[in-house]
Amino acid sequence: MKPTLADTDARQGILDRINTKHVDVPPLPDVDVDRVIQFDEPIDKFVEMLAMVGGQAHQVDSQGDVRAVLEEIEVFRTATRIVSLAPESIAGTIDATQIEDPHDLSTVDWTIARGEFMVAENGSIWIDGDTLPHRVLLFIAQYLAIVVPRSQIVSNMHQAYERIENFSARFGVFVSGPSKTADIEQSLVLGAHGCRKLQVFIVGDL
Amino acid sequence: MLPIVQHPAAAKEFVNDPNRSRWHDQALWFVRSKRDKQAASLPEWEYLRETASGIKTHTIANLSHYLQQFERNATARGAVVHWARDAEHHNEIVLRILRDHKTKRIVKSKSMLTEECGLNHYLEDNGIDVVDTDLGERIVQLRGETPSHIVLPAIHIKKEEVGDTFHKHLGTDEGASDPKYLAEAARGHLRDKFLAGEIGITGVNFAIAETGGLVVCTNEGNADLGTSLPRVHIACMGIEKLLPRQRDLGVFTRLLARSATGQPITSYTSHFNGPRDENSELHIVLVDNGRSRLRESETFRAAMHCIRCGACMNTCPVYRRSGGHSYRATVPGPIGSVLSPTRDQNSYKSLPYACSLCGSCSDVCPVKIPLHHQLLAWRGELVGKKLLPVSKRLSMRCASYLFRFPALFRLVGRVGRFALRVLPRWATHNRLNVWTIARELPEPPKESFHQWHRRHRNH
Numbered sequence: 001m002k003p004t005l006a007d008t009d010a011r012q013g014i015l016d017r018i019n020t021k022h023v024d025v026p027p028l029p030d031v032d033v034d035r036v037i038q039f040d041e042p043i044d045k046f047v048e049m050l051a052m053v054g055g056q057a058h059q060v061d062s063q064g065d066v067r068a069v070l071e072e073i074e075v076f077r078t079a080t081r082i083v084s085l086a087p088e089s090i091a092g093t094i095d096a097t098q099i100e101d102p103h104d105l106s107t108v109d110w111t112i113a114r115g116e117f118m119v120a121e122n123g124s125i126w127i128d129g130d131t132l133p134h135r136v137l138l139f140i141a142q143y144l145a146i147v148v149p150r151s152q153i154v155s156n157m158h159q160a161y162e163r164i165e166n167f168s169a170r171f172g173v174f175v176s177g178p179s180k181t182a183d184i185e186q187s188l189v190l191g192a193h194g195c196r197k198l199q200v201f202i203v204g205d206l
Numbered sequence: 207m208l209p210i211v212q213h214p215a216a217a218k219e220f221v222n223d224p225n226r227s228r229w230h231d232q233a234l235w236f237v238r239s240k241r242d243k244q245a246a247s248l249p250e251w252e253y254l255r256e257t258a259s260g261i262k263t264h265t266i267a268n269l270s271h272y273l274q275q276f277e278r279n280a281t282a283r284g285a286v287v288h289w290a291r292d293a294e295h296h297n298e299i300v301l302r303i304l305r306d307h308k309t310k311r312i313v314k315s316k317s318m319l320t321e322e323c324g325l326n327h328y329l330e331d332n333g334i335d336v337v338d339t340d341l342g343e344r345i346v347q348l349r350g351e352t353p354s355h356i357v358l359p360a361i362h363i364k365k366e367e368v369g370d371t372f373h374k375h376l377g378t379d380e381g382a383s384d385p386k387y388l389a390e391a392a393r394g395h396l397r398d399k400f401l402a403g404e405i406g407i408t409g410v411n412f413a414i415a416e417t418g419g420l421v422v423c424t425n426e427g428n429a430d431l432g433t434s435l436p437r438v439h440i441a442c443m444g445i446e447k448l449l450p451r452q453r454d455l456g457v458f459t460r461l462l463a464r465s466a467t468g469q470p471i472t473s474y475t476s477h478f479n480g481p482r483d484e485n486s487e488l489h490i491v492l493v494d495n496g497r498s499r500l501r502e503s504e505t506f507r508a509a510m511h512c513i514r515c516g517a518c519m520n521t522c523p524v525y526r527r528s529g530g531h532s533y534r535a536t537v538p539g540p541i542g543s544v545l546s547p548t549r550d551q552n553s554y555k556s557l558p559y560a561c562s563l564c565g566s567c568s569d570v571c572p573v574k575i576p577l578h579h580q581l582l583a584w585r586g587e588l589v590g591k592k593l594l595p596v597s598k599r600l601s602m603r604c605a606s607y608l609f610r611f612p613a614l615f616r617l618v619g620r621v622g623r624f625a626l627r628v629l630p631r632w633a634t635h636n637r638l639n640v641w642t643i644a645r646e647l648p649e650p651p652k653e654s655f656h657q658w659h660r661r662h663r664n665h
């Protein structure tokens with residue numbers, strides 16, 4: 001869609017107004033990473049923070065161990081509609097790449113997604129949108145599991161953004177725990193609009 | 207012209223309900239305490255605040271450059287960038303996009319900007335069905351209210367009241383007030399709305415000039431669900447939301463959720479670079495609505511640094527007790543009291559006085575806006591413009607006269623101490639003296655400090 005004339009006028013008006021007032025300020029500051037917190041045992045910190053934000057961490061040696069842990073979870077055993085983006089860990093029952101309209105994924109029980117790396121300070125995991133056939137998979141599934149390599153971890157968000165400095169996908173997200181709300185009298189309820197629970201598999205051999 | 211807001215009168219009902227006022231106060235103090243814990247967990251907290259302030263100062267100074275850079279890069283990624291000079295223009299742009307797509311059902315996630323522009327009403331008047339999907343916003347929408355807090359829209363509503371509202375609109379059990387049960391009902395109700403939504407509207411937490419990307423932070427996942435189903439995403443943002451570089455997000459994502467709710471980060475920090483795919487559209491509406499004018503003011507420019515975390519509200523002793531609606535503005539609390547008079551001095555002239563100048567807001571603000579200095583500066587401007595009631599102006603004039611003449615000051619002191627001792631109660635506690643409605647007068651001291659000092663100075 002082409003912008004109309006009115007839009008162009010508004011654009012010029014706003015920029016003109018800003019340009020008439022020159023403001024002198026110091027240059028853009030940068031963060032000195034030596035001055036920010038780093039963890040000697042980042043995995044331990046990650047597990048601690050993930051628990052705090054309502055997620056559950058599982059440390060396993062190999063991808064093959066993921067299934068056994070999931071089978072322990074009642075809502076996984078009874079699930080029938082599973083999308084797996086980490087087939088080496090677990091097979092899904094729906095092939096999301098064959099689905100055209102994201103609305104057709106509305107009844108997905110579980111999504112098993114792939115995480116690129118963990119951030120220790122806040123228990124979050126970076127997910128690259130290019131790994132998702134539909135980005136809605138992360139948000140529409142009742143339950144979410146993320147499989148992430150044990151070796152891929154940073155301490156803080158400055159290092160996290162350093163890692164994704166040139167990321168060019170159309171979408172990417174830091175996920176920290178399941179969706180939640182405290183909008184009713186500040187009582188925390190897990191499972192707002194996105195997943196009800198989050199399982200994170202920290203895998204040794206990935 | 208806007209009606210004149212008298213904060214004391216607007217707060218009266220809330221303050222006079224001791225249960226609500228106290229409960230509200232404690233709920234917000236709880237959030238403030240969680241924030242303190244998170245802030246204390248980072249030794250570099252003050253360093254981050256300073257850096258954030260430096261980044262914002264630089265960005266706002268060079269705003270024209272960064273806006274154009276953002277526009278270029280966002281367009282290169284396939285987004286359509288619109289410029290809106292004010293609220294009305296913004297609403298027209300959004301409506302035009304909806305009309306172009308012949309859409310009637312909108313799912314909207316939290317955006318204080320669209321509240322500021324009154325988008326919901328405008329669209330509803332034009333026959334569009336707008337569903338607010340943030341739980342708190344949905345609650346206030348169903349009740350026909352407005353948010354009373356920028357992060358916790360329904361913080362003033364008790365769970366029993368939410369129960370009543372949901373019983374009426376969503377058919378939950380009568381009298382049910384368990385937050386878990388109610389949130390589950392809302393989840394089901396809103397899932398249907400998400401699936402039926404034809405266009406998703408979101409706010410924006412940060413826009414990155416260098417990449418042309420947008421970042422939206424939510425806990426509920428509503429912005430993501432609302433934009434990953436429909437083909438069209440409209441993102442509405444004030445022009446002050448820009449950051450120069452993607453790595454600047456390292457600073458701001460560390461500060462935002464910790465300051466807002468005491469979480470280390472929001473559940474979802476989503477990065478949108480252009481539309482979802484070749485068949486989708488992303489429209490970005492850049493809104494001025496008074497911001498470029500605010501930028502011209504040396505005194506108040508720093509208010510443009512605000513990242514809408516709400517920390518200044520949670521800590522404010524006046525906000526906590528009087529509730530967000532008493533400010534009669536989209537953004538309440540300390541930052542609201544700074545911003546509202548920049549829109550209309552006369553209407554909002556009482557807000558800079560809804561403040562004890564305790565300075566707590568400036569201490570918690572993650573981007574170091576000198577809020578209480580700005581509130582004081584407003585008072586100076588308003589006095590200069592004779593916008594205050596005569597009662598206040600006259601008493602200030604008397605006080606300044608008194609302080610200039612020591613002998614007179616001493617005499618009045620003596621009379622005052624005498625009067626406090628002898629005046630009958632009806633002379634001080636009556637309708638003419640609002641100050642004594644809920645207060646007792648102090649015990650008069652036997653002597654003034656001046657007299658005491660004279661007796662003791664040789665010891």
Ligand code: SF4
Nearest residue numbers: 512513515516518571
């Ligand atoms: S003024 Fe500061 S503390 Fe208040 S909402 Fe804005 S960023 Fe947060």
